[in-house]
Amino acid sequence: MLYHRYLAEARSRRALTNVTSAQIAEALDIDPTQVRKDLGSIGLRGRGRVGFDAAAVADAVRHVLGFDRTNLAIVVGAGHLGGALIAYGGFARYGLRIVAAFDSDPAKTGKELAGCPIRHTRGMRAFITKYRIRLAILATPAEGAQKVADRLVSAGIKAIWNFAPTRLALPKGVAVRDEHISLGLAQLAHYLTD
Amino acid sequence: MLYHRYLAEARSRRALTNVTSAQIAEALDIDPTQVRKDLGSIGLRGRGRVGFDAAAVADAVRHVLGFDRTNLAIVVGAGHLGGALIAYGGFARYGLRIVAAFDSDPAKTGKELAGCPIRHTRGMRAFITKYRIRLAILATPAEGAQKVADRLVSAGIKAIWNFAPTRLALPKGVAVRDEHISLGLAQLAHYLTD
DNA sequence: TAGATTGTTAATCGATTAACAATC
DNA sequence: TAGATTGTTAATCGATTAACAATC
Structure with a gap:
């Protein structure tokens, strides 16, 4: 709304x-x-x-x-987009708290970004279980996205906020919200060609 | 579509x-x-x-x-989000070509990111005029967004793709597409509290 | 009281779906 | 020809808007 x-x-x-x-x-x-x-x-x-x-x-x-209840979340994929989502503090007032980010690239892991630790995806499952995370933000490239999503679901994730430009196939009971940004672009492009 | x-x-x-x-x-x-x-x-x-x-x-x-026609575009705001949009090469196949980025922070300007030069906002108006840019991608914080938008419009921009989490007031004849990401979050959060 | 604003029922509008003859 | 798939008209459904008595 x-x-x-x-x-x-x-x-x-x-x-x-x-x-x-x-x-x-x-x-x-x-x-x-x-x-x-x-x-x-x-x-x-x-x-x-x-x-x-x-x-x-x-x-x-x-x-x-639901903005008055806090949801813990993790970000998967600490590239430019993942970094932007982590660094943007504005989600806090919507009840979203990003507690960790995960990436498979060792060059990115081990650091912190805006107070948020970036860990290797190896430890992802354990982390999700330990902190009972239910919401994951998917900010990987399109290619690996489905695989990552499968792992997230099997680890107990119940909702995926998908920024990867691809459509995910997921079991029922898992909510997905696709943030396909290009749709907005389509509208504008259409306007410009008029 | x-x-x-x-x-x-x-x-x-x-x-x-x-x-x-x-x-x-x-x-x-x-x-x-x-x-x-x-x-x-x-x-x-x-x-x-x-x-x-x-x-x-x-x-x-x-x-x-309109994806078979190329639109030149600039990104304003070279922070995390702006950087993500620049680095993500996927817009090319939608006919969008980001030719430059602008930022008011001298620490960020003068470099290149994924082949895209980052310039100081001082030269923005001249650049828009020179290359007849009609589409601008707004990736600044919410605070300065309206001011930047006004400058863009007065320089000749006809369409703004707004990633700043605020609603812009713009004259008729200028298309805006608000990418308020938090709406997606709302849907997911709502699902989790059921 | 007088008048602005609500809550709700009824009417309109548009979009989605069903049905089916025309087509390849 | 037989049968799957289209194009289009008609029917249904839902959402939006209008109207108006009830309320503060």
Whole structure:
């Protein structure tokens, strides 16, 4: 949901206590009725002539999105992209804590990046088991991705955030979210050729 | 569209000459009728009992997506993420050619990364004008993003691929594609808390 | 009270799916 | 010819929008 970002921004700009469905709708470019329905569906009631309690909405949205619970995660693949994901501290406020990165290249392992240790993939399974990691961020090249994913799953990973530009075949019960960035590129390229 | 990736993969696996709407639908988990409609809408006709000419479909899709025309692009922000985007060579086959990167930190400028020169943002406007760049990839922190975007637009940029975790306000006529990665995270986090 | 805003039901719109004659 | 697959029209489904009485 997009509500989260809007609320975070709006509240930081000015300390507003109430927000109407019309305001949210305006900012997000959707229908006010839609906003009222969404908010209603997660148990929020507004007040006539006043609107919704901004803080309550923000909290409820955070809760629904799961951002108020911390998930431990590992990054696999400490190349440029993996490094970017590790170094970007912004995931913390979404409840994501990257506790380690793994790479098969000994030249990369043994160091730290932004406080995050980079280990060799040898120890990956043991680490996952030991810390009961359920979420893995896959930032390897496309080639090895499927193999790595299989290993992750067999070690107990329940959700994979896939940045490798390939489609993974995974058993049911494991959630995957493909971040195929090139799709966005397609839209822009299309626009430019008009 | 997702057709592109499927076709590229399918054709590399085995040299197939014909492909049926059912096959594509199966692989992409959509309805066969949908596939026939989409293909029909871009002028492709299939043949009864045979299907579609795989090569023709691949070409037409590439054309519609604009991947058969090369777009020059610059990256702004040569941090971890910017570096990842530069180093990842995969955009070339989508018709994107990153010709330079810009950063305001003198410690980063003057070098090359994967054959791509990293320059100081001072010279950005002149560069955009000189090479008639229309597409910019924004990989700065959220804070400076809006300012950078404004400068890009005033220099003639027509499309911005925004990786900065913020919403940009831009004039009409400039296309923006927000790559808010955290949305994917939200989905996964939600799954894990079930 | 008066009026803005909600919650919800009904209507519209579009997209997805089913059905089937036409085609190769 | 026989049969698989298409192209397209019709039906279904869901999501979005409009309308309006209830509420604060």
